[in-house]
Amino acid sequence: MDERRESPGQADGAGRHREGEALPAPPRPPRGEELGGGGFAAEGQYFLKYDHSSYQQFRSWAPAVLFWAAVLCSIRFPAAAAAERSGEESAPPRVRVVIAPTLSYGPLWIALEEGFFRDEGLDVELLTMRRTAEALPSLAAGEVEVLGSHILPSHMNVIARGGRVRIVADKGHHDPDGCTSEAIVAAPSVIASGRLDDPARFEGLRVATDKGMSGYFYIDTLLATLGVSAEVLRTFDLPLSSKEAGFTNGAIDFSTAAEPWLTRLVRSGTAVKWKAVEDFVPGFQSGVILYGPALLDEDQGTGTRFLAGYLRGIRRYNEGKTDRNVEIIAEATELDPELVREACWISMRDDGEIDVESLVGYQRWALREGLIDRAVAPEEFWDPSFVRGANEILRSREAR
Known part of the structure; x- marks a missing residue:
């Protein structure tokens, strides 16, 4: 079975259990497949592929979601105010990451489960969608901070039209010396x-x-x-x-x-x-991590620390099909552990860098096919500053 929970981040540790857990659980939206398309809940909203039946179901449970969002906000905000008055440490930055239930998201699950994001002082929440392409508008609007995705013409179109979206790290490439993913x-x-x-x-x-x-x-x-x-x-x-x-x-x-x-x-x-x-297409950069304006413009330090945790996840993932790695990925994807062990795990670079030239060539093809408005230059679609800053953080720790 390749279905999984909407959010794997619901246990102890940063990005997992939330304040207010003693309250009766608010009603959860239906799972993506019950709505006729992928979706995820975040910030009191539910992002989904529109169809009429989905909309009718949305109308039925939206008031309850809004009610519970108001309840949770009323609890959280006074607590934050009290913390400011007492000089207590503020809550860790929250980073919402849209993912899909496939193997190439393994480093993110590993980083979450092994506490690598928590080590960076971050509260990371993984939000699952069947088709991550549908979350691109939410990323560009700042409703989520990070999107993991295979490369799409729509990424280049958003950037060409002035959207504050950039590729910041590798999430899989077709290594001719690797296995066939x-x-x-x-x-x-x-x-x-x-x-x-x-x-x-x-x-x-x-x-x-x-x-x-x-x-x-x-x-x-x-x-x-x-x-x-x-x-x-x-x-x-x-x-x-x-x-x-x-x-x-x-x-x-x-x-x-x-x-x-x-x-x-x-x-x-x-x-x-x-x-x-x-x-x-040897070496093609098929998967990418993208940032939206929240991390590109408003909190770059959090963006760098997020990738420091992610790169640790990649390096652990690249250790191969250890019992622990298989356990984490199988649980997150709800796949049979033997299938996870048998399948090819797509190649990822330890340093998170991408194959820029393969995406330049991809754009030439997309332009011929009429799928993009124009080809965007590497400096428009690729921001290496975050991953290079993250590598520097990790190198400085290793040197201690």
């Missing part, structure tokens, strides 16, 4: 037919892909190396959770799949790995 997979019958061995026979193949997502970039790039245009394909969007059924019932000929779905599809015999992504 994402691949193009095909139905066994299509592989057996030999159709994929002859580009002249590609016309009409049914492909599950969303043009605005990285999977389409991979497919189009691969086909270009074979001298085939993606326009000859029959493409349609299909949720990850539906791809297995699509292959089983013959609705899909090929598609992209990332972990853990890649291992699950191949292990069950539902699909066959056809092309590994790192073979035709």
Whole structure:
């Protein structure tokens, strides 16, 4: 099962249990899948993909959420005022991070569970959405501080239009010397037919892909190396959770799949790995950590300390599939520990730096496809100051 709790940060330690825990628990919004789209609760709001049934359900429980938000605020604010009067230490900065229930968020879960963010004096809360792309407006508006995501044309468009959003760290890249964390997979019958061995026979193949997502970039790039245009394909969007059924019932000929779905599809015999992504876009910067205005402009020190905790999480993640790492990631994703251990964990750099040139090339492709307004320069989309400051913090501690 690949569903998980909306917020893994609900136990002891910073970013977990909250003041006021003796109160009766306020009513929780329905889970994302019950609303017909991903969503998460934060600051008395619920961010979700809009559809009519979701809106009707939202109307039914919104008054209760607002009531409890008012109750909690009435408790918190006097306490903060009392702390100021008595000279007590103020509460740690709160950092809300939007994530998805996939393996590439492992360093964040590790950093939270092992207390690395707490060591930096931060109150970090991880907020889960099925499609993190839907949280980009909330990041740009300052409603959340951090977004973890695969790279999207919409990131570049927000930046090109003046939005205060920047990439600040690595969250996964396709290392040609690493394992295959994402691949193009095909139905066994299509592989057996030999159709994929002859580009002249590609016309009409049914492909599950969303043009605005990285999977389409991979497919189009691969086909270009074979001298085939993606326009000859029959493409349609299909949720990850539906791809297995699509292959089983013959609705899909090929598609992209990332972990853990890649291992699950191949292990069950539902699909066959056809092309590994790192073979035709080696080093591509597929995953990124983004900051919004709250950390870029208002509290840069917190932004640097957050990445210091995150980099410690990456380094622990890069120690590999230790029992403790597997335990943390399996619990957070609600995946079977054996699946977590079997799947490929995407490569991440210990220092958090990104492959800038791969994103420059990605923008050239997106511009040709009409997916972005203009190509933004590296200094517009990439702010290395936070990750370099975080590395300096860690180096100074190691030297003591």
